[in-house]
Amino acid sequence: MRILIADSNVLFARLVRLKLEKWGHKVDTALTGAEAWNLARRNNYRVVILDWPLEVIDGGRLCRQVRNLDRGRYTYILFYSERSDHESVMEAFEAGTDDYLFKPFNPLILKLRLKTGKRLLNLEDELLSIASFDPQTGLINYETFARFFRTHLAGAVRYMESGTLMSVRLVNYRDVFETHGYDAATKLMIEISRILPTHLRAADLVARVTDDSYFILLPQTPIENAYTVMQKLEADIAEIAVFAGMTEIRASVAIDHAGYPQEVADPDQIMAHLIPSEASAVRRSAN
Structure with missing residues (x-):
């Protein structure tokens, strides 16, 4: 501990x-x-x-x-x-x-x-x-998202429906944490969580899956149609600023994506591909 x-x-x-x-x-x-x-x-x-x-x-x-x-x-x-x-x-x-x-x-x-x-x-x-939600952002957590995605992907494969899974990762989370502390890093993540749903449809789903990452599920959205969403998110997140004392801190994010169904329709492999092994934090479930 x-x-x-x-x-x-x-x-x-x-x-x-x-x-x-x-x-x-x-x-x-x-x-x-x-x-x-x-x-x-x-x-x-x-x-x-x-x-x-x-x-x-x-x-x-x-x-x-x-x-x-x-x-x-x-x-x-x-x-x-x-x-x-x-x-x-x-x-x-x-x-x-x-x-x-x-x-x-x-x-x-x-x-x-x-x-x-x-x-x-x-x-x-x-x-x-056991809880379904991340206590800081109110979004669903990794375990809840993973259960839903496994079921959803099985249906997408059966009916040949294309979709996109996106990840939004705060790449400077660790630097902010070490330089300005836990609260500053958390503030950035909360501000990002407020922006993500603003560009999504009612059928889309957002989850906080690690301390520094989110998943966005876009059902029936081929990858080529998801690029517009990615560009809008990048532009809005670039405007985020929080303060640690008198110091202004900006969010630096990396947005990745994976289309589905794939040749090997393994939901856990798709999700793992979008969470880098060097990610700064663990899945937002029990940790």
């Missing part, structure tokens, strides 16, 4: 980080609340471990701010503190923490509590895989 440690005690943070990395987790550390908040805004951590005494932004405020972030997946928050009084514990839970541990560091206890947190996160992932 991706984990953030926010603790002003350098030695404690180092001990916890080394142990977490030994257990196979990817870990970032912050010694101040401001540094931790900057990291939390720019990355999608599954777990945040924090203490009360943090400069600029204390543990309680940091907990509330992390909990209020607009994320597609839940963040498990764990206080690890020397404060064992009832008021501090209650205040932490009111701020949104999921668990509270007392210092000094006990690796066994932490490992057990993280297992509990992981079970909760796994349950959420399973529920998302």
Whole structure:
């Protein structure tokens, strides 16, 4: 899991980080609340471990701010503190923490509590895989689209109906993510999702299939007729601009397509052809 440690005690943070990395987790550390908040805004951590005494932004405020972030997946928050009084514990839970541990560091206890947190996160992932829609854009997700496309393609083959499957990929997603953070990359994807349906018919279908990609299904539309749609989409997406602070960020997209039915009418092969193996993200189902 991706984990953030926010603790002003350098030695404690180092001990916890080394142990977490030994257990196979990817870990970032912050010694101040401001540094931790900057990291939390720019990355999608599954777990945040924090203490009360943090400069600029204390543990309680940091907990509330992390909990209020607009994320597609839940963040498990764990206080690890020397404060064992009832008021501090209650205040932490009111701020949104999921668990509270007392210092000094006990690796066994932490490992057990993280297992509990992981079970909760796994349950959420399973529920998302069952759900039909991407929580950020409201579009259907990969699994839902794939089930429909397999059925649709079987009918297209049977009745010899031509159609086009298009992919729209934000090629600078990774660069925006690494330079400006998770929120900026997500804003770009949301803005693209608002444009895509504007050039489509009621019978067409749009899905968010990876963190950085969409599928557009154009039934009964030969490839030569789909080029007009592609050109309009490219022109409109080129006008998209979002801001990270004072920095303007533009969308750079690649639009690919595949006609169907093909000689080998395998729907999964057609879809895989349109999702590059180097794509920056995983399918929008359970992840």
